Amino acid sequence: MSTAVAVVLLLAVVAYAIFGGADFGAGFWDLIAGGPERGEHPRDTIEHSIGPVWEANHVWLIFIFVILWTSFPEAYASITLTLFVPLTIAALGIVLRGASFAFRKAVVGLGYRRVFGAAFAASSVLVPYCMGATAGGVASGRVPAGGQAGDPVDSWINPTSVVAGVLAVATVAYLAAVYLVWDARRLADHDMADYFRRRAIVAASIVGIISFAGIFVLRADARYLFDGLASRGLPLIILSVVCGVGALVLLVRKAARGARVLAILAVASIIIGWGVAQWPYLLPESLTFSAAAAPSGTLAAVLVVVVLAAIIVVPGFALLFVLHEKDLLPEEGVDEEPGVDRATT
Amino acid sequence: MIATLNALTAIVLINPVPWARAQMAFTLGFHIILVPLGVSWAFMTLIANYRGIRHNDSDALVLAQRWSKFMAVTFAVGAVTGTVLTFEFGLLWPRFMGQWGEAFGVPFGFEGLFFFTEAIFIAIYIFGWRRLKPWAHFWTGVPIVLAGIFGSISVVAANAWMNAPSGFVLDSNGNVVSVDPVQVIFNDSMPWQAAHMVVAAYLVGGFLIASVYAVGMLRGRRDRYHYLGFLIPFTVGAVMTPIQMGVGDGLARWVYQNQPVKFAAIELVPTTRSDVPETLLGHLNEDGTVSGGIPIPGFASWLSDPSTGKATVVQGLNSAPPDQEPTIRQTNIVHLCWDIMVGLGTLLFLLAVWYALSWIFRRRMPQTKWFLRGAAVAGVAAVITMEAGWVVTEVGRQPWIVYGHMKVEDAVTANTGVWITFFAVVILYALVGTATILVLRSMGRRFRRAEGFTDQDTPYGPSALTEEVSARAGEAVR
Numbered sequence: 001m002s003t004a005v006a007v008v009l010l011l012a013v014v015a016y017a018i019f020g021g022a023d024f025g026a027g028f029w030d031l032i033a034g035g036p037e038r039g040e041h042p043r044d045t046i047e048h049s050i051g052p053v054w055e056a057n058h059v060w061l062i063f064i065f066v067i068l069w070t071s072f073p074e075a076y077a078s079i080t081l082t083l084f085v086p087l088t089i090a091a092l093g094i095v096l097r098g099a100s101f102a103f104r105k106a107v108v109g110l111g112y113r114r115v116f117g118a119a120f121a122a123s124s125v126l127v128p129y130c131m132g133a134t135a136g137g138v139a140s141g142r143v144p145a146g147g148q149a150g151d152p153v154d155s156w157i158n159p160t161s162v163v164a165g166v167l168a169v170a171t172v173a174y175l176a177a178v179y180l181v182w183d184a185r186r187l188a189d190h191d192m193a194d195y196f197r198r199r200a201i202v203a204a205s206i207v208g209i210i211s212f213a214g215i216f217v218l219r220a221d222a223r224y225l226f227d228g229l230a231s232r233g234l235p236l237i238i239l240s241v242v243c244g245v246g247a248l249v250l251l252v253r254k255a256a257r258g259a260r261v262l263a264i265l266a267v268a269s270i271i272i273g274w275g276v277a278q279w280p281y282l283l284p285e286s287l288t289f290s291a292a293a294a295p296s297g298t299l300a301a302v303l304v305v306v307v308l309a310a311i312i313v314v315p316g317f318a319l320l321f322v323l324h325e326k327d328l329l330p331e332e333g334v335d336e337e338p339g340v341d342r343a344t345t
Numbered sequence: 346m347i348a349t350l351n352a353l354t355a356i357v358l359i360n361p362v363p364w365a366r367a368q369m370a371f372t373l374g375f376h377i378i379l380v381p382l383g384v385s386w387a388f389m390t391l392i393a394n395y396r397g398i399r400h401n402d403s404d405a406l407v408l409a410q411r412w413s414k415f416m417a418v419t420f421a422v423g424a425v426t427g428t429v430l431t432f433e434f435g436l437l438w439p440r441f442m443g444q445w446g447e448a449f450g451v452p453f454g455f456e457g458l459f460f461f462t463e464a465i466f467i468a469i470y471i472f473g474w475r476r477l478k479p480w481a482h483f484w485t486g487v488p489i490v491l492a493g494i495f496g497s498i499s500v501v502a503a504n505a506w507m508n509a510p511s512g513f514v515l516d517s518n519g520n521v522v523s524v525d526p527v528q529v530i531f532n533d534s535m536p537w538q539a540a541h542m543v544v545a546a547y548l549v550g551g552f553l554i555a556s557v558y559a560v561g562m563l564r565g566r567r568d569r570y571h572y573l574g575f576l577i578p579f580t581v582g583a584v585m586t587p588i589q590m591g592v593g594d595g596l597a598r599w600v601y602q603n604q605p606v607k608f609a610a611i612e613l614v615p616t617t618r619s620d621v622p623e624t625l626l627g628h629l630n631e632d633g634t635v636s637g638g639i640p641i642p643g644f645a646s647w648l649s650d651p652s653t654g655k656a657t658v659v660q661g662l663n664s665a666p667p668d669q670e671p672t673i674r675q676t677n678i679v680h681l682c683w684d685i686m687v688g689l690g691t692l693l694f695l696l697a698v699w700y701a702l703s704w705i706f707r708r709r710m711p712q713t714k715w716f717l718r719g720a721a722v723a724g725v726a727a728v729i730t731m732e733a734g735w736v737v738t739e740v741g742r743q744p745w746i747v748y749g750h751m752k753v754e755d756a757v758t759a760n761t762g763v764w765i766t767f768f769a770v771v772i773l774y775a776l777v778g779t780a781t782i783l784v785l786r787s788m789g790r791r792f793r794r795a796e797g798f799t800d801q802d803t804p805y806g807p808s809a810l811t812e813e814v815s816a817r818a819g820e821a822v823r
Contacts, residue, residue: 056464058428059457065431066457069442070450077443080435084760091432092773095425099777102421106414106784108791116780147443149759294447294524295513301526305454313458316465316488329472 002293005071008306010275012067014268016060018175023057025176026050027097027124028169029199030117036110045192047105049183056320071302072292075282077147083134086156090130097123125169132168136161139278140222145287159221163214170210171267174203178247178263182256197251204248224284228277236273240266361763362754365437368767372429375774377735378728379423384493385550386416389578391486398479404570410474411792415785417471422781424464437763441746441756444521448513451526452502459496463489497546498539505534509603510747533603537596544589549727551582552693556724559717576710579720582727583697590694601649604748605660606670607741610679612645616661621645626684628677671743679741682733689730696723
């Protein structure tokens with residue numbers, strides 16, 4: 001049963017990366033979109049794209065935490081004790097980001113919009129970096145078992161964490177750019193489709209370069225993970241590379257829809273590859289999933305929640321996405337010209 | 346760089362217990378203000394929405410629409426401050442989560458489910474005004490109401506478990522070896538505490554929203570729109586006051602029977618005895634005597650169990666070993682907060698009675714300025730009442746984090762830098778709190794300026810609403 005819960009945990013991480021990650025990535029593009037005039041158009045597209053769905057996307061993170069602390073409490077205690085600093089920064093960043101995004105939509109004055117916009121965008125980069133660094137600390141075996149604290153500094157300032165953090169920022173930026181190409185095309189906004197298409201290609205290349213460099217870093221710094229990726233995880237890595245390259249080709253050829261699917265697959269398979277490579281350890285080489293697992297009653301309850309989620313949440317989530325894609329949940333205002341409907345322009 | 350960080354870590358070696366406690370109290374105290382809005386505002390919005398469609402009432406429809414815009418902001422702030430709490434369980438109380446996560450954590454699985462549902466449908470509802478059909482749109486709001494209620498029940502179930510831990514088996518080392526999730530969720534304290542909080546959410550939400558319109562009416566804005574904005578939430582809040590008194594009484598009696606030390610702190614009872622007076626205000630001294638305050642002879646005993654009246658024995662603080670009872674200071678905090686909760690709650694009840702009598706005898710709400718002034722402060726008063734009640738629950742449980750099983754000092758993180766995160770959190774939340782109020786106020790002002798709804802360049806405002814509203818209302822009638 002602990003294996004089933006471990007799979008659920010991994011899938012929740014995947015969901016957070018591809019749904020929530022794209023929101024963070026959109027914040028990244030918002031950050032580097034330039035001054036208020038030059039960046040106005042891309043920022044509108046971003047706001048339009050992530051508006052209705054962002055809060056729902058971030059509930060995945062809560063699920064990850066809940067699964068961790070109910071099903072693997074000892075590991076959760078070790079992780080939060082050891083990685084206190086990056087997790088605290090991430091928590092504060094999430095407050096700053098969520099609040100300022102909501103505020104920015106609700107205020108009119110340019111000055112206020114800039115302040116909230118900057119806070120939103122900066123924290124959108126900070127949070128995925130910290131999440132990546134945390135994952136890197138766990139994956140490189142720097143978190144000890146037994147609810148003990150590891151090194152409070154080295155656990156997140158180390159080669160694997162830095163690579164994972166930068167990779168996380170680059171990956172979410174890449175995903176967001178790919179989604180935004182699709183969104184812009186759906187709205188028949190060819191300027192923006194092209195704008196984000198170029199950025200998606202650049203981001204894809206950067207993700208590729210970091211991943212390549214990451215191979216050597218993992219080999220030197222996180223041997224267990226590296227060996228796992230090079231053996232059990234290899235098919236997934238290959239799948240990820242194939243999908244990533246395929247997405248790049250489709251982006252160059254302006255096939256946004258296929259690119260979106262392949263980009264999601266590329267990211268999902270690399271995360272699943274991480275899980276497979278780390279198996280059977282939750283904290284590599286010190287704590288396995290089965291040793292960390294809570295009593296069976298708890299695991300059963302978690303699985304019941306998962307089944308209920310499949311029955312209640314997934315259809316709701318699908319409904320939200322379908323309505324959003326069909327433009328039945330239009331953004332109101334935000335420099336909309338009177339009488340002009342975005343969907344029909 | 347690493348050397349610098351290590352040096353920094355060395356400087357900040359400060360006992361984390363009080364800081365972790367303060368940070369948890371502060372972030373929860375902040376979050377709990379947003380909870381009533383998240384739980385009950387959707388219900389009130391749906392009342393206005395229903396009225397708007399059913400009775401072709403454009404004032405009500407505009408009200409519902411604007412409320413949903415405000416909700417978008419408060420829900421977002423509530424969502425992120427709630428997320429912080431999930432971080433803090435681990436960051437501040439890792440040993441608590443490490444040892445008890447498998448039991449304490451279970452209700453949060455269900456809470457996550459409901460919160461997810463709420464987030465999804467709130468997004469659909471807020472953004473669905475323009476293009477969804479009126480009734481279809483109305484129904485997308487219903488899951489928000491249900492998810493809000495069940496979500497808060499789930500969270501409170503976890504807190505209730507800390508007061509009445511059950512549903513687990515320990516081995517000889519004190520490790521949890523078996524968990525019965527149903528027993529964890531439906532622990533003894535859960536029904537009372539959950540009911541108390543859900544009713545509080547409707548009570549506080551109602552009075553808080555109504556207070557905004559009471560202020561507007563005091564400033565001379567006595568149009569129909571403001572009346573509706575006042576009547577709907579105030580009626581909800583007023584209806585809840587007598588219910589809350591009953592639920593609160595039941596919960597207090599549960600505490601009397603199951604957490605005698607907390608009850609002793611509430612009633613300021615140093616030693617076990619019968620004929621215990623109900624002491625209004627007053628405080629406990631270091632030597633264990635009670636001074637100040639107004640004692641009502643025998644009343645606390647009588648309230649604890651009316652069937653035995655004054656003869657009811659109330660256990661005193663001394664019934665527990667000194668290391669298992671709240672400190673003198675904590676006791677005084679619990680007692681004072683109890684008095685504040687009961688006192689303000691009673692005043693809110695009297696205000697509700699005034700409102701009800703006016704409806705019964707005059708068929709309209711009270712028109713005097715004094716009633717509106719009362720209603721204007723009722724919002725803040727209701728928030729203070731709720732905060733005080735929450736302090737009673739939490740501080741009254743001290744020194745335990747898991748009643749009878751684990752003390753707060755054994756649960757805390759080993760990180761000595763918590764005092765830094767405390768200040769960071771206070772500064773950040775102060776900014777977010779101020780910004781929230783400013784943003785809500787500026788939205789309100791903008792909505793008022795847009796009277797007649799001709800204002801087109803308002804982002805996220807009621808642009809092009811007139812046609813929408815009248816078209817929808819017309820459609821609904823047909």
